Amino acid sequence: MVREALREGALEWRGQLRNDPSARKAGAFLIGIGSCLGVALGFLLIAVNPTDLLDGQRTSTNTADVDGMVIESLESETSGGEPIDNATLTLHTLEGDLLAGPIFSNSAGRFSFEDVSRMELRLEVDVQGRVSEHRLIVPGDSSQLVISMERGQGEANVIDLRGDSHLDDSALLGTAIALGTMLTGLAGISASISAYQGKAYRRTQFFAFLGLWSRGGVFIGPLFILLGMAIITSTKSQFHKIPTRVAIVHNPGDVD
Known part of the structure; x- marks a missing residue:
C-alpha cells in the first residue's frame, strides 16, 4: 500500500511538473546561471596576462649568483673528471663588454x-693547454654550472644554456582556452x-551541453546546467513543435 501510494504520488508530481511552465523556466534559469559563471571565467582568463606575471617575478629578483665547477673532461673510464684550479673566468655581455671578472677557480x-x-x-673559461669553454647563460636559471674542459687548442666550444622561452605559446594557448570558455558559456546562455x-x-539541449564545457566555478556551473537540463527533459512536451511545411505543386495542365 505504501509503495503504491508513493508511486502514485511520484507519477502525479511528474505529471504536474511536465505541464507546469514554471518548471521549464526554473530549468532555463539554472542553465543561465551556470553559463554566466562560465562566461565570467572566460573574462578572468583573458584578463590574466602571462607576460605581466613573468615580468613581475623577474623584477622581484633582479640579480642572482653564478656558481659552478671547472673539471677535466673524461678521457677514459679511469681518467678525467678531476677539478681544475686557477681557471680564468670572465662574464661578458652578448655584445662583448666585460661585466665581471676575471676570477679564478679554487683548488x-x-x-x-x-x-x-x-x-x-x-x-668564458680559459685554461692554458685546454680548449676554451663559453657558456651562454641567464644568471639564476641554473643552480650549478659544471664545465668540463678538453686538452688541446682550437676554437672555443660554445654551448647555449639559456633555454627556449615558451611564453608566447603559453599566452596563445591560454587565450584560446579563454575564448573557448566564453563561447561555450554564450552557447549555454542561448540555450x-x-x-x-x-x-x-x-x-536547447545541445547548446546546454556545450555550456557544460564553460566550467564556471569549476563544478558549480556545470552542476547547475545539468540540473537545468534534467528539468528541461521532464518538460519536453511544453516546447513548441516546428510545423511541417508541405510544398504544393500546381500542374499547369490542371484547369478548374
Whole structure:
C-alpha cells in the first residue's frame, strides 16, 4: 500500500511538473546561471596576462649568483673528471663588454660570481693547454654550472644554456582556452533563452551541453546546467513543435 501510494504520488508530481511552465523556466534559469559563471571565467582568463606575471617575478629578483665547477673532461673510464684550479673566468655581455671578472677557480675547481644582473650573458673559461669553454647563460636559471674542459687548442666550444622561452605559446594557448570558455558559456546562455521561451528542444539541449564545457566555478556551473537540463527533459512536451511545411505543386495542365 505504501509503495503504491508513493508511486502514485511520484507519477502525479511528474505529471504536474511536465505541464507546469514554471518548471521549464526554473530549468532555463539554472542553465543561465551556470553559463554566466562560465562566461565570467572566460573574462578572468583573458584578463590574466602571462607576460605581466613573468615580468613581475623577474623584477622581484633582479640579480642572482653564478656558481659552478671547472673539471677535466673524461678521457677514459679511469681518467678525467678531476677539478681544475686557477681557471680564468670572465662574464661578458652578448655584445662583448666585460661585466665581471676575471676570477679564478679554487683548488676544488669551484667559482662564484655574486649579485650578477639577470640578463643574457656569456661566461668564458680559459685554461692554458685546454680548449676554451663559453657558456651562454641567464644568471639564476641554473643552480650549478659544471664545465668540463678538453686538452688541446682550437676554437672555443660554445654551448647555449639559456633555454627556449615558451611564453608566447603559453599566452596563445591560454587565450584560446579563454575564448573557448566564453563561447561555450554564450552557447549555454542561448540555450537558457530558448528554454525560457519553450522553443527548439533539441537545439536547447545541445547548446546546454556545450555550456557544460564553460566550467564556471569549476563544478558549480556545470552542476547547475545539468540540473537545468534534467528539468528541461521532464518538460519536453511544453516546447513548441516546428510545423511541417508541405510544398504544393500546381500542374499547369490542371484547369478548374
